[in-house]
Amino acid sequence: MTAVFEAASRGAEAPPELSILLVTWEPGEELLSCIDSLAVARHGCGVDLELVVVDNGSRWFPQAEVRRAWPDAVVIANTDNRGFGPAVNQAARVASGQVLLLLNPDTRVDGDPFTPLASAFGDSHVVAVAPRLVETGEVDDVEQEVFQLRHLPTLWAALRELWLIDRLWPDNRWLRRDRYLDRAREQAFDVEQPAAAALAVRASTFAAIGGMDERFRPAWYEDVDLCARLGRLGRLVYWPGSTFRHVGGVSARRLGYDRFLPIIYRNACRYWRKHHGLTGGLSFRALLASGMLLRLVTLPLRRRVPRPRSEAARAYARTLAVALGGEAPRPWDASRGPCAPARRPSATGS
16 A cells, blocks of 8 residues: 655745645545635635645546645545545644644535634634534535534443434434534534534644544544544534535445445444443444344335335344444445545434
8 A cells, every 4th residue: 555645845834724634535526616615715714724635546536626726735645545544644644734624525615614713722622623514505415413513422322323212203302412402503512522524633632642543444433433532631612603514425325325334333333342341342232233133123114215125134234243243344346435434324314
């Protein structure tokens, strides 16, 4: 696995205040839309910005178009798909900003989100800031208020999701609390686990904790693990004065549900074992196995399924195997593969 590093020289300039880190795999039009909007915002903001793009072995990558939109971008072209966490760590190692902004390529901006985002780090106790995510208005939009903010995982939350309680009772008070839906999103507040689709982290803190845990491959749950570790060192803050538009779910759709589900739950098992020990890990696996059995049994009885029943059955069976200690399917083949965190499984998408 080799990488080709290309960067325009910054000379003796002062380091930027904020480095934007973009990870891509087989990017579509969303990448150029993202970078174009970032470039426009760059010229109108009061923060010195740097852009670092890491491409994970795409068959086609629009490097010339990226350079036209952002001439001094730092571009790293990997020869294979290393996964999201390793690619973020690559970007962080070459970034020179005081703040690292992890950003999905299916985001875009209006106006200047960077000046208010940087201002949130005026409090020395703040180690990470989550700007507000809103919908783009496109057909495939994920509801951002439900997607973006969560408390760290608990067995009670896992039980409700895996046993379909949240699906049957979507407005229950526990789910509203877990997703911060009981908080006014126009106000700033501390959070436990914002999604890494748009997450700014102090570069010094990111380095101090060793960056992303690269065992969470190819993607998903590395942001949960990151936030759990960041939360031990300081405050994570939701900051609505800075806003990004986000589509969401692009990687999951590209990968296919029958591959996505076992991979994300394999990483969930890894998270539980890492942060809650053997007892926590085994307890989660038991819930996961029972939840997949429940889905397999009730699948023929469901009137509406958001995907082919055969694909759903494969996804549940493969995830059941993961719960029992088996391996998840290969995360990508020659034509499919994830590049960045997408929507995590929820009751509405089970």
